[in-house]
Amino acid sequence: MFPARALGTLLTSSSAVLRESGLLSRVSGACSAPCPGIWTRSPAAAASSAASCSRSGPSLIMQPGVRHYARAVRKKPAPESQLSDLPPTMLKMEYAAVPLAQTTDDIVKRLISLELASHSEKLQLKKEQLIAKVQRDEHDRSSVEVKVAILTARIRNYQEHLQKHHKDKANKRRMLMAIDRRKKLLKNLRVVHYEAFEKVCNLLGIAYTFPPEYYRRTTRRWLAKKALCIKVFKEVQKRNAENRLKSKKTQNDPKSGETRTSVQ
The missing domain is CATH 1.10.287.10 (S15/NS1, RNA-binding)
Known part of the structure; x- marks a missing residue:
């Protein structure tokens, strides 16, 4: 590390060398005078100020980005109401059939009309x-x-x-x-x-759409349950057919009828 005196002498000597070469005067002259309009938002003013700075010396100032602090809010259009076709001078339901309501004062008409409803x-x-x-x-x-x-x-x-x-x-x-x-x-x-x-x-003004067909996601559980239900249904149908066949045989057999009468 340099001591404080050595550092001071080094800085003074370097500044003297720069003064002799004339580079420091150019840079200081370019940056000491404030460039008008460099922080404005208009691109024309920024371009003119940049041109003036380029004439005087090398431009060391960068233009900042434009910041939009207040943006225009886009409002959605208000939905059209189904009540918009009702005129405000139209009478209310309970006063529409009253004949005296047509010949009353204007203030009373406003009270019984849709304007204040x-x-x-x-x-x-x-x-x-x-x-x-x-x-x-x-x-x-x-x-x-x-x-x-x-x-x-x-x-x-x-x-x-x-x-x-x-x-x-x-x-x-x-x-x-x-x-x-x-x-x-x-x-x-x-x-x-x-x-x-x-x-x-x-x-x-109703647009009728057909309801969608019934749809169910097929799972293994659902398939097993469906197979079991079909199997049970077939077994029940088979037993019912056997019972009907037995009942027909008993009705056609004469001996069974005699035994029934004897028992009775």
Whole structure:
């Protein structure tokens, strides 16, 4: 290791040599003056400052990367609600048949219209509209078509809710149960009355898909159980056939009939 004096003399001598050669003055002149715009984000200002520094001397400053502190948030488009086609000036269900409601004040009309109605009241009105499309007559409230219409309005309401609150597991389960119930009703309606099935699907906008075929992964346990069930079934069929044959023989044998009468 060098002592402190020897190190100081070495540094002073090296600086003197650099001054004589003129290299230190160039580097200090290049880096002492701050280059304007070198830390800005615009590429044009950075290019101009880099050019000015290159004229004065060797460029020793590197441009930092651009940092995106505030990125634009991409908002998903809001889902179209099934209640969007209900006009706000439409009266509620309980006031639609009242003749005085058409001639009241504007403030009262706003109170009894859908403008200030709750979501449940609007949903009930949508259910009534769907029921009116598919019901068989004016007093029909219990047919398969009416049940399908009610379930359709309920399912679409659940779908709109889950698009906003996708972690709501309870309502997701209710929606899946309603879908299964509607599938079962549509399947029975398709078998019993195909024309009514097509009419309901067209009026309510339901895309009916056929249920998948039953599929079960084959395992050794399942194969052994199936073979045992088939074997038991065949044995039972064989015993039943033997019993039927014995009963026929006893009915055709006259001696057996005499013995029965004598015993009686």
